[in-house]
Amino acid sequence: MTKYIVVSGGVISGIGKGVIASSTGTLMKSLGLNVTAIKIDPYLNIDAGLMTPLDHGEVFVLNDGGEVDLDLGNYERFLDVELSRINNITTGKIYQEVIERERKGDYLGKTVQVVPHVTDAIQDWVERVVDLPVDESGQKPDVCIIELGGTVGDIESAPFVEAMRQFQFRVGHDNFCLIHVSLVPVVGSVGEQKTKPTQMSVRDLRGAGLTPDLIACRSSKPLDESVASKISMFCHVAPEQVLAVHDVSSVYHVPLLLREHGVIDFFRRRLNLDALKISDERRLAGEKLWQDWTTLAGSYVHLHETVTIAIVGKYTDLHDSYISVYKALEHASLAHKRKIDIKWVDASDLEPETRITNPLKYHEAWKHVCSSEGILVPGGFGSRGIEGMILAAQWAREHGIPYLGICLGMQISVIEFARHVCGMTDAQSAEVDPEAKTPVIVYMPEISKTHLGGTMRLGLRPTIFQEGTEKYNVRKLYGNKPSVDERHRHRYEVNPEYVNSFEKNGLKFIGRDESGQRMEIVELEDHPFFVGAQYHPEYLTRPLRPSPLFNGLILAAIGKIGTL
Numbered sequence: 001m002t003k004y005i006v007v008s009g010g011v012i013s014g015i016g017k018g019v020i021a022s023s024t025g026t027l028m029k030s031l032g033l034n035v036t037a038i039k040i041d042p043y044l045n046i047d048a049g050l051m052t053p054l055d056h057g058e059v060f061v062l063n064d065g066g067e068v069d070l071d072l073g074n075y076e077r078f079l080d081v082e083l084s085r086i087n088n089i090t091t092g093k094i095y096q097e098v099i100e101r102e103r104k105g106d107y108l109g110k111t112v113q114v115v116p117h118v119t120d121a122i123q124d125w126v127e128r129v130v131d132l133p134v135d136e137s138g139q140k141p142d143v144c145i146i147e148l149g150g151t152v153g154d155i156e157s158a159p160f161v162e163a164m165r166q167f168q169f170r171v172g173h174d175n176f177c178l179i180h181v182s183l184v185p186v187v188g189s190v191g192e193q194k195t196k197p198t199q200m201s202v203r204d205l206r207g208a209g210l211t212p213d214l215i216a217c218r219s220s221k222p223l224d225e226s227v228a229s230k231i232s233m234f235c236h237v238a239p240e241q242v243l244a245v246h247d248v249s250s251v252y253h254v255p256l257l258l259r260e261h262g263v264i265d266f267f268r269r270r271l272n273l274d275a276l277k278i279s280d281e282r283r284l285a286g287e288k289l290w291q292d293w294t295t296l297a298g299s300y301v302h303l304h305e306t307v308t309i310a311i312v313g314k315y316t317d318l319h320d321s322y323i324s325v326y327k328a329l330e331h332a333s334l335a336h337k338r339k340i341d342i343k344w345v346d347a348s349d350l351e352p353e354t355r356i357t358n359p360l361k362y363h364e365a366w367k368h369v370c371s372s373e374g375i376l377v378p379g380g381f382g383s384r385g386i387e388g389m390i391l392a393a394q395w396a397r398e399h400g401i402p403y404l405g406i407c408l409g410m411q412i413s414v415i416e417f418a419r420h421v422c423g424m425t426d427a428q429s430a431e432v433d434p435e436a437k438t439p440v441i442v443y444m445p446e447i448s449k450t451h452l453g454g455t456m457r458l459g460l461r462p463t464i465f466q467e468g469t470e471k472y473n474v475r476k477l478y479g480n481k482p483s484v485d486e487r488h489r490h491r492y493e494v495n496p497e498y499v500n501s502f503e504k505n506g507l508k509f510i511g512r513d514e515s516g517q518r519m520e521i522v523e524l525e526d527h528p529f530f531v532g533a534q535y536h537p538e539y540l541t542r543p544l545r546p547s548p549l550f551n552g553l554i555l556a557a558i559g560k561i562g563t564l
Contacts, residue, residue, distance in 0.1 A: 002130045002141055003271045004176050006164055008148045008210070010201025011183040015218045016254075018071035020181050020245065021147040022078035023254040026293065027264055028143045029079060030255075032278040032286035034134045036141040037075040038126060039068070039088050041149045042156040046092040047085070050453050057320035061489045061539055062087075065459030071147060073324050073539070078255075080542055086129055091156060094121050114159050122163035123170060142276050152180075153204045165209035174272050180205055180212035181245075184219040184227065193219060193227045195234065202235040213270060214263070216243045240266065252297040252543065292544055300334065307338040307557050310372035312392040314380040316344040325378050325406070328541035332550040336558060343368035347377075347385030350392060369395060374402040374529075374557035377409030379489065379536060383432040390416045402529040402556035404549060407490050410522055410532025411441045414494055417507045417524070424498075431492050442495045457488050461513065463520040463535065469510040472523050473556075474531055476564040477548035484511075486535035493534065494519040529556030 005028075007021040018039075025035045045051060048059045049067035060073040066085025076083060098121050102112050110117075126146065134141050148164065150157045168176040182198040202212060215235060217223055223244030232239045243261050248254060267273055278286075309329055315321035326342065333340040348354060349365035365388075369375060375396045377389050389409070393416040396403035405413045411429055418427035418440045429441035447455055464483045469475045478484050496517050499509055511521030511533075524530035533549055541547040555561045 001171070001175050003143045003273070003276075004126075004146060004167070004171060005143060005267075005271075006146045006148060006176070006178045006210075007181060008161075008164075008178060008205065008212075009151050009181045010153075010205065011151065011197040013149075013151055015181060015183050016245070017147055017149075017181045018074045019251050019254055020179060020216050020258075021071070021145050022074045023251075023258055024179065024263070025075065025079045025143070025145045026255045026289075027259060028145075028267070030286045030290035030293070031264065031273065032282035032284075033142040033273070033276065034139050034282075035079055035143045035145065036081065036129060036132070036134055037072075037079065037083065037087060037145040037147070038129055039071045039075070039147050039149065040122075040160050041069050041088065041090045042154065042160055043090060044092045044095070044156075045090055046096065046453060047088070047090065049456075053315040053321035054318050057318065058323050059489070060324065061458060061487050061536065063460040063487065067458065067489070069149070070320060070323050071149075073327075075145075077327060077542055080544075081134060084132075086125075086132070089122065089125055089160075091159070094118060094125070094159075097121055097125075115162060118159050119163040119166055122160060123167050126167065142278075152201060152208065152210075158208075161208045161210065168210070177213045177267065177270055178210055179214045179216055181216045181218060184217045184223065184231075186220050191221070193221075193224055195227055195230050198231055199234045206236075212237060212241075214241050214243055214266065216245045219244070219246050222246045250297065250300045252293070252300055255293060256297055296334065296543055299337070300339075303334070303337060303339045305338050306341045307333050307336075307374070307554055308341040308343060308372045309374045309376055309553070309557065310343040310345050310369050310392070311376050311378060312345045312347050312350070312369065312389055313378050314347055314382070314385045316346050319344065322378050324536075324538040324541065325376065328538040328547045328550040329376070329554070331541050331543050332546040332554040334543075335546050335551065336554055336560070338554070338558065343372055345369060345392070347388035347392070350388035351385075372401070374404070374553050376403075376553065377405045377412050378538075379407035379409065381408075381431075386412070386415075386429070386432055390419070394420055397524065397527065397530055400528055402553055402561070403531065404529075404553040405532035406536055406538065407534060410534050411492060411494065413522060413524075413530070413532040414440055414502065414507070417502060417505070418498065421505050421507075422501055424501075429492060438498075440495050440498050441492050444491055444493050447491050456491050459487060460485050461488050461535070463511040464514060464516075465511050465521075466509070469508070472508070472510050473529060473552055473561060473564060474510060474521055474523055474549065477552045479548075486533070486537055487539040488535045490534060494522075529553060529561050 007017050009017045028035045047067045058070040059067050060070050064084045068088040130144050182201045184193050228242045232242050329340045345365050345368050349361045355362040389412045393413050415427050418424040424438045426437040427440045428436035430439045462483050506525040509519045509522050520534045522532040537547040537549040
């Protein structure tokens, strides 16, 4: 029987439920258990695909093309698993399923209601997930981590909370455990930790019919003993059920922190984990995972050298908009014993107009670009900031600064090269100007122009390296494989009509799709590292296995790209 660990949140959203859920899953994997994860998002959207990154953070893309919440990326990176769109539940998906069943007559004329029909649909969905194998071995998950998005007490969360209340009886007490993550704010000049928000949050949770097995108390500093005792007493849990999860130097320390608090022993008793059959091979793999994870967390503390990368983007006001990019840079820099120093640059601030309207921002942005050891232009949509990105790419190309362009960033490198090397002064993307005289970036022919949601080129797709490309950095970074599979998310592509002109001038399209007409990887000759990828390599990065392209950017930034 699969064990279920539900992670709920109280007081405010965004206090680290995803990291707590991922870290708990890591602890379970360290025991040799097979782990899967589900993220419940209580919004009405079908998926995260049409939500602005500034509102909800990054849209993460899965192998099957599912556009999901950024916490699914946390799960994949921490647990080293590959999830699918079924692992992300939204209110929109549930209601769509219930209404479709009602239209087919599946409810036999009954009045369709939130209870029991919507709550049953949620529980059935969870059980469908645990029926899926966790990997190619075909083994089912031993543990399913369920993160309940939002906060307990929200109107939109109510059906999911009720579904979990019912679910605990469906699967049985020994198979259901709940971690409630709550904020313990530090207020006043003396830094007093306040427990009242947590007390009220747990009261709301109990009022909804759920009892916390563990209360994870998030705070900026370690929890005072008296505060933990007060939470234990007023929230009706034993002292060992109160976890102090204070801010740490990196998220890689959170599993260590939870283990120090005896979380593994607690779950062993509470969920009777010792009754699960685990092969010696899986147990040894779990032990190695924990050794590697401990080494990773320890190395992060002792690193002193840094590498500076400027991220020139459109959504830099909210760093979660590029969380996978940040993590990919962090993983690659850690692999080379460096700490990553990110300079966040709003592309619009690099444009000449800003020099007039806000000269301070203009000069600060250019200072970051000029002083960085590498420049990265990530994906994005729309016309804002395009000219600033082009200027950043031009600086990197002309001054030999390592450059990595992802999706839009690759298209930017092509536009810049067309304008300033090939003499195509009118070169532009059809996304910015549909009537462009020289449209070097065009709308993909098979993409819908009437529906936006889920209609892009999405998911895992192959990129074929072209003949004679063995000498190029990207091919070497991928171990000279003939092809690679990476995740995509785009509507526009390089116009194949101009490819010959670009290649004659030294911008080589070394990776293409199966047809040879869709450009996937571009690399500039006679430059330390000037690379663009139409796909999103950041989606497949792992803490112990960095993405090859980010690995290349860091190698180039620290002057070691020649060692390939």
